[in-house]
Amino acid sequence: MKYHVTLLIELKDGILDPQGRAVESILQGLQFKAQNVRVGRVLEMEVEAGSEAEASAVAHNIGKALANPVMEVFVVEAVKELV
Amino acid sequence: MKYHVTLLIELKDGILDPQGRAVESILQGLQFKAQNVRVGRVLEMEVEAGSEAEASAVAHNIGKALANPVMEVFVVEAVKELV
Amino acid sequence: MEGTLPPLLQETGIPLHEYQEIVRLLGREPGRLELYLFKVMWSEHCSYKNSRPLLKLLPKEGPAVLQGPGENAGVVEIGEGWAVAFKIESHNHPSAVEPVQGAATGVGGIIRDIVAMGARPIALLNSLRFGKLEGPEGDRTRYLVRGVVEGIAHYGNAIGIPTVGGEVYFHPDYQENPLVNAMCLGLLRVEELKKSRASLGRPVYYVGSKTGRDGIGGAAFASEELSEENESKRPSVQVGDPFMGKLTLEVTLEAIRRDLVEGVQDMGAAGLTSSLSELAHKSGLGIELNLDLVPKREAGMNPLELMLSESQERMVLVPRPGKEKELEALAAHYGLDAVPVAHTIAPPVFRVLHQGQVVAEVPTFALADCPTYTREGQEEPGLARLREADLSALPIPSDLQGILLRLLASPNLCSRAPIFERYDHQVGTNTVLVPGKGDAAILRIKGTRRGLAVKVDANPRYSKLSPRLGAMHALAEAARNVSVVGGKPLAYTDGLNCGNPETPQGYFELSETIAGLAEASAALGLPVVSGNVSLYNEGPNYRIPPTPMVGVVGLLEEVERRAELGLRKAGEFVVLIGSPEGHLGASEYLWVVHGQEAGSPPPLDLTMEAQAQAAIRNLIERGWVHTAHDVAEGGLAVALAEMCLPYGLGATLELRSHARPDALLYGEAPGRILFSVDQAHLQQAVKVLEAYGLPHSVLGQVGGDHLTLLLPKEQITWPVEALRRAWEQPLREVLP
Amino acid sequence: MKVAVIQFPGSNCDQDAVWALRLVGLQAELVWHTEKSLEGFQAVLLPGGFSYGDYLRAGALAKFSPVMEEVRRLAERGYPVVGICNGFQVLTEAGLLPGALLANTNLHFTCKDVFLRVERTDLPFTNGYQPGQVLKIPIAHGEGRYYADAQTLERLEQNRQVVFRYVPSPSSPAEEGGGFNPNGSLNDIAGIVNERGNVLGMMPHPERAVEDALGSTDGRPFFSSLKRALGVVA
Numbered sequence A, B: 001m002k003y004h005v006t007l008l009i010e011l012k013d014g015i016l017d018p019q020g021r022a023v024e025s026i027l028q029g030l031q032f033k034a035q036n037v038r039v040g041r042v043l044e045m046e047v048e049a050g051s052e053a054e055a056s057a058v059a060h061n062i063g064k065a066l067a068n069p070v071m072e073v074f075v076v077e078a079v080k081e082l083v
Numbered sequence C: 001m002e003g004t005l006p007p008l009l010q011e012t013g014i015p016l017h018e019y020q021e022i023v024r025l026l027g028r029e030p031g032r033l034e035l036y037l038f039k040v041m042w043s044e045h046c047s048y049k050n051s052r053p054l055l056k057l058l059p060k061e062g063p064a065v066l067q068g069p070g071e072n073a074g075v076v077e078i079g080e081g082w083a084v085a086f087k088i089e090s091h092n093h094p095s096a097v098e099p100v101q102g103a104a105t106g107v108g109g110i111i112r113d114i115v116a117m118g119a120r121p122i123a124l125l126n127s128l129r130f131g132k133l134e135g136p137e138g139d140r141t142r143y144l145v146r147g148v149v150e151g152i153a154h155y156g157n158a159i160g161i162p163t164v165g166g167e168v169y170f171h172p173d174y175q176e177n178p179l180v181n182a183m184c185l186g187l188l189r190v191e192e193l194k195k196s197r198a199s200l201g202r203p204v205y206y207v208g209s210k211t212g213r214d215g216i217g218g219a220a221f222a223s224e225e226l227s228e229e230n231e232s233k234r235p236s237v238q239v240g241d242p243f244m245g246k247l248t249l250e251v252t253l254e255a256i257r258r259d260l261v262e263g264v265q266d267m268g269a270a271g272l273t274s275s276l277s278e279l280a281h282k283s284g285l286g287i288e289l290n291l292d293l294v295p296k297r298e299a300g301m302n303p304l305e306l307m308l309s310e311s312q313e314r315m316v317l318v319p320r321p322g323k324e325k326e327l328e329a330l331a332a333h334y335g336l337d338a339v340p341v342a343h344t345i346a347p348p349v350f351r352v353l354h355q356g357q358v359v360a361e362v363p364t365f366a367l368a369d370c371p372t373y374t375r376e377g378q379e380e381p382g383l384a385r386l387r388e389a390d391l392s393a394l395p396i397p398s399d400l401q402g403i404l405l406r407l408l409a410s411p412n413l414c415s416r417a418p419i420f421e422r423y424d425h426q427v428g429t430n431t432v433l434v435p436g437k438g439d440a441a442i443l444r445i446k447g448t449r450r451g452l453a454v455k456v457d458a459n460p461r462y463s464k465l466s467p468r469l470g471a472m473h474a475l476a477e478a479a480r481n482v483s484v485v486g487g488k489p490l491a492y493t494d495g496l497n498c499g500n501p502e503t504p505q506g507y508f509e510l511s512e513t514i515a516g517l518a519e520a521s522a523a524l525g526l527p528v529v530s531g532n533v534s535l536y537n538e539g540p541n542y543r544i545p546p547t548p549m550v551g552v553v554g555l556l557e558e559v560e561r562r563a564e565l566g567l568r569k570a571g572e573f574v575v576l577i578g579s580p581e582g583h584l585g586a587s588e589y590l591w592v593v594h595g596q597e598a599g600s601p602p603p604l605d606l607t608m609e610a611q612a613q614a615a616i617r618n619l620i621e622r623g624w625v626h627t628a629h630d631v632a633e634g635g636l637a638v639a640l641a642e643m644c645l646p647y648g649l650g651a652t653l654e655l656r657s658h659a660r661p662d663a664l665l666y667g668e669a670p671g672r673i674l675f676s677v678d679q680a681h682l683q684q685a686v687k688v689l690e691a692y693g694l695p696h697s698v699l700g701q702v703g704g705d706h707l708t709l710l711l712p713k714e715q716i717t718w719p720v721e722a723l724r725r726a727w728e729q730p731l732r733e734v735l736p
Numbered sequence D: 001m002k003v004a005v006i007q008f009p010g011s012n013c014d015q016d017a018v019w020a021l022r023l024v025g026l027q028a029e030l031v032w033h034t035e036k037s038l039e040g041f042q043a044v045l046l047p048g049g050f051s052y053g054d055y056l057r058a059g060a061l062a063k064f065s066p067v068m069e070e071v072r073r074l075a076e077r078g079y080p081v082v083g084i085c086n087g088f089q090v091l092t093e094a095g096l097l098p099g100a101l102l103a104n105t106n107l108h109f110t111c112k113d114v115f116l117r118v119e120r121t122d123l124p125f126t127n128g129y130q131p132g133q134v135l136k137i138p139i140a141h142g143e144g145r146y147y148a149d150a151q152t153l154e155r156l157e158q159n160r161q162v163v164f165r166y167v168p169s170p171s172s173p174a175e176e177g178g179g180f181n182p183n184g185s186l187n188d189i190a191g192i193v194n195e196r197g198n199v200l201g202m203m204p205h206p207e208r209a210v211e212d213a214l215g216s217t218d219g220r221p222f223f224s225s226l227k228r229a230l231g232v233v234a
């Protein structure tokens, strides 16, 4: 079966996020009340797996392979079966 | 009240995503069965708003300001009240 | 407090005798925070405790030197009221941990050192060392190469300073410990030279990014061996922000141009601790810092974290009396924090306040006066035997033609375009000799007819087999590279990367390297004006070869009178300065073809070296020579091939000598320079060489699309296209 | 006749643009991005660099700068507006030019000489070139892949809004087959102009090719064209 996976890869807390900082100052300039903006990457993909649990596990391993453990954390945001 | 907002900004379907392709070939090299990988951005931030609906609306406007409609779409992925 | 001492010593890793010295200097036991201030200031990185006595050997004076070692960067006068500031700095350990950010922050850090002198940075260079590309280790090497190159490009391109040169070596001894050194060059008006100084009672401003928990303890960390047990000590990764870097640079330079500041200091390793205590110490004053005023990125940072943070993109500015508001307005214009976090005081102490309490108070001289060490060195056993190996019995390969293709395709000799194409080498529109076009980069100075030539060099194979001779070669070669483009070498900066100085071998390599540099400096008349020492590049199972990365800066009075390395005109004559025979010892050929790293690096006659360099500069200055190239790794055949590649033009040349053909084609020797000259000037050029007392030979003529070499007993021909194919590909596979 | 060179925080080719403009005898002045008026300027140049660090997307944050309203006004009034590299990215982000610039297909910053064919010489920026002339001009960018949807592309081609196109090096036609397009731009587009012909954006850097010392002078007519268009007598 095929699953659609959404994976977020974000900077660890405490690691400087220059992008987030720049976006935040622009948003504040535009009068948005936004704070602590952090910018990360989102990966969307399709994976083959026998079950949702298996797809989750695959997504987890992919996160591990792609995130830089020195600076980043990842979250498996969603796993959905594709029809 | 403060809300935590997660916003995804992604390339429209059909637009060549070389980064997605590069990630896909890395993943396939690692024997993952991943396909149609697309790479976008995730923004996490805190916004002030009177209600969840209002926070959603703010997030929506931020998405509009930051995404480029020529090639991108945005999704307000989550809005959660912060305690 | 007393009771907590033993664990505290364990925690900080300060040796007992140094602790006793601290107690003596203070006249009391230090508190925990105070002890940490000593820990970072007395680290090798900040105190040079093992290298300072040795560095004293280096000649530091010259007529053009405005500022020698001791400030943020060295400064040399270049005429018409202009001066150039430059320095090299290592970021080896951070780059091993996180290659992209490690390299990026290395670039950012060296830029701030140049800016702190009042100079506008105009060029960046880098000197990189990696392990093997082949075999199972290749994956990690490629990961590091990609990351480091990306980091350098990311920071340099965005901040808008061209990366105009550098060098890259692959050698198995760097497998566990890559080296990333960055050099920056800046231009200033002589009257705008700034130092790290403040007068009494002045507010001291913190300008730039907010402070986070970045790289806590990084300076101390950099001086420790990287080992598994150390894992927990790893600081949180420092992230470079070239955007903030650019704003900080503009604020600082504008403040200097408008004469708003009396002193400038960058905040580099050991952050607030080192920048403020050194500023006070150099000014003969004390300083009082209020941590509550420090702009913070994260909540709840304690004094220790604030004092040790190595957050990037921060500067220290001391306004002139009455200029405080103007400085604040200037920073606000660029959207930067500018806060008077400290002020200078008469008692020579570094006093730190936190929430109304004095949390540390130590004499500034005590922090600066780390005990120094002179040790006994001893050469690695077995190395002498390796160096004295008899290579005369080495078989002469039958396929001399194919060897050139192999050498051109070897990682140390192949095209660097896949790397430098990722660097903006033209921003600023001053780069008149871009990477790949010449042995050194040339930058013109707008508004004058002058130009600067710059190159950084070091041959790890030479230094491994003979640290002293290797260091001499590094300086000779960097200077030669500057000379062959037409620049007169003025001074140099050196990045000394070595092993653990506390071992006899590590100390031997460091001291021999410095001794070699000192000897070559004196002979070539080149002072050192700045530099960096990175020690402890060693682990339980490895030690890097001593790697003195020497960055030479030279002046062209007429930037139009310069040479590049490509042969451009058919019919020109190719002339070799020096002997056609090279040495096999420590050569690239010996390694690539025979799999050996042995023998001695070639002998170096510094008098002849200086003459050869003067002669080629003379020929370029006269406008007779537009193409020149030094003969380095890979020998004559490789150098000639490199001259054919830029314009696809070949040559037919005769090498008259009875040496073994492999030594003739691929042997190495210093002081050798190839150039081309048209018929009209050939005789005169030869006369110049004779006047300099230099051996030389006219090898033949430029033309066609083949490189043909006539040896006494055979003739070898290569299509230039075939040479190009071999040379272009290898690094493309690493950096597609 | 004065050209405003806009400085965004993070612009870094601003001084180079001023240098090139002055070299051909135009007056040029730097204008900080918070300025709200461009009174007294007859043309605007948005220079290369990394405005706001190119964070989020190249050019994405600069479009919010106060000066951009005024740039838009001048553009609407028909004044020449040029965006080079990052400036081109800002113009597309701000909607002053159609399309967008995406990450190069090679996924990295690329700095090298490329070849461009001049497709139109009836513009204030190109009147000094010959039709079809091939120029050697450097690029230096990581996000230069021109993209627009099919209708927009077709309209651009029909209206002759493509001004510069990447072409193979005249000396090594071996690159034929696409290798000459450095970033994967659709239709090999290197620079475009708006319908009215007064707003131009291009990824290559003509200001880096204005003197022999820099290896090419092919960018010089770009600035002298502008000077002629602005009616400055040499």
Ligand SMILES: Nc1ncnc2c1ncn2[C@@H]1O[C@H](COP(=O)(O)OP(=O)(O)O)[C@@H](O)[C@H]1O
Binding pocket: C045, C046, C055, C068, C069, C070, C071, C072, C073, C074, C087, C089, C113, C268, C269, C494, C495, C496, C528, C529, C530, C531, C532, C533
């Ligand atoms: N190998 C060396 N040769 C010459 N000068 C050196 C060397 N190493 C360090 N120096 C000089 O010692 C001073 C202190 O260096 P460093 O602590 O690296 O400065 P910073 O903290 O400004 O980076 C500088 O002036 C530097 O140029």
Ligand SMILES: [Mg+2]
Binding pocket: C071, C072, C113, C116, C266, C268
């Ligand atoms: Mg410094």
